[in-house]
Amino acid sequence: MTLTGKTALVTGGNRGIGLAAVRALALAGAEVHFTARSAANIAAAQRDLGDIPATGHHANMTDRIAMATLIEQGFDILVNNAAVIGPIGRILDVSAEAWAASIDINLTAAFHATQLALGHMVARGGGTIVNISSGAAHRPQEGWSAYCAGKAGLAMLTRSVHMEYRAEGIRIFGLAPGVVDTDMQATIRASGINPVSQLPRSSLAPAEEPARAIAWLCTSAADALAGQELDIRAPDLRAAAGLPPPG
Template sequence: MTSQPLSGRSALVTGGAGGIGLAACAALAALGARVTFTARSAESLAAAQEKLVGVATGVLCDITDRARLAEVIAPGFDILVNNAATIAPIGRIADLDPEAFSASIETNLTAQFDAIRLCLPAMLARGHGSIVNVSSGAAHRPQEGWAAYCAGKAGLAMLTRSVHLEYGGQGIRVFGIAPGVVDTGMQVAIRASGINPVSKLPRESLSQPDQPGRAIAWLCTPAADSLAGQELDIRDPVLRRAIGLPAL
């Protein structure tokens, strides 16, 4: 493989203004991709753009705004990274506001579906495409207070499998990747909630965004072809060796 296996490929990273999304933008660009990312606010967009000068181009887009998302995706992309997500609302089921629960599903699942649906026509026309859905251990193991987040991520895991079933034979590579417990803005809200064991983890024990960023970019290269359609965990030692990440 060349040092830039994604040369000539265009990539869209949702929620790319910080954390894992920002790291994924940098990692994809390092492998040769032309990267576009979405941000929800003008402030976060400007801050991220300063960090990604000459690396990626940001656009203002709330991914739950279907019309705006369609505008962003209209040029067509070779790579889609569904990264944008929310941990809110945190709380036990009987205490959750139904509208907040629905908004969580809208952000963590429905908008991901929309992004995939909108990207597929151009990918299919080109005969290739890579989709990376940022998953979570919460997709498979419930955590107290995270009913909305767990439900959305579990649905996204099944969406990954569905895309593989329906389009894997047409050149569409799709992956789910659980990034582990990473030091991001989401973890600030989790620590503030104090509601389950994850919230009690000391910040110094959390991993940094660059490792899942590298993993996401690696999945978009031919080296990951044999893993298409799978839910993967960055803590898997075999996967880490393949990516070139240090052992845990």
């Protein structure tokens, strides 16, 4: 798997799946950039990365001007990873403001990054976008109406970009990363609201698994899957990406 010569941007790359994706893309040879919401978070990620080269940028995904400044340089690969799980609660129990903020981060910010990156990609004759999806894009979970609606919207954005730009060399994928051992799952466990929150931590997958799949999707080996919503739990995808069979 080689991404030598490619430049990549991972949003929310300071922890969890995003940080693992930064590592995987860099190890595959890409020049990797990532966003984080504070200088301290960038420094913490750099410590975790050790010798692995990657450049952190202080940017909130919802700040289109900051994202435009960053994306101005043009990237071959965009991983729309940053997201929030909250507000967690049944619809009568969540604030309208928190619900709208979730859509702003999980869907609208991904649209901004996509639109900003696409212009450069089309001008260069191609590019790859990986949208981190979720089973929640397709199946509602109690207490997650904002998250499910945002991820469902993101899945449709994936399909829309494919329809409009595949002829211009844009490869876009939605990837449901499985149930992964990150801070997001710790928040979910603490909520206790639905069956996902009952999953024991020991049953969760390591972030390295979706990270490997993300890096693989950025290679031409994944060309035939472009435009699709993929689930890392699919045995064929796992085998193609070099992951062990589902446990």
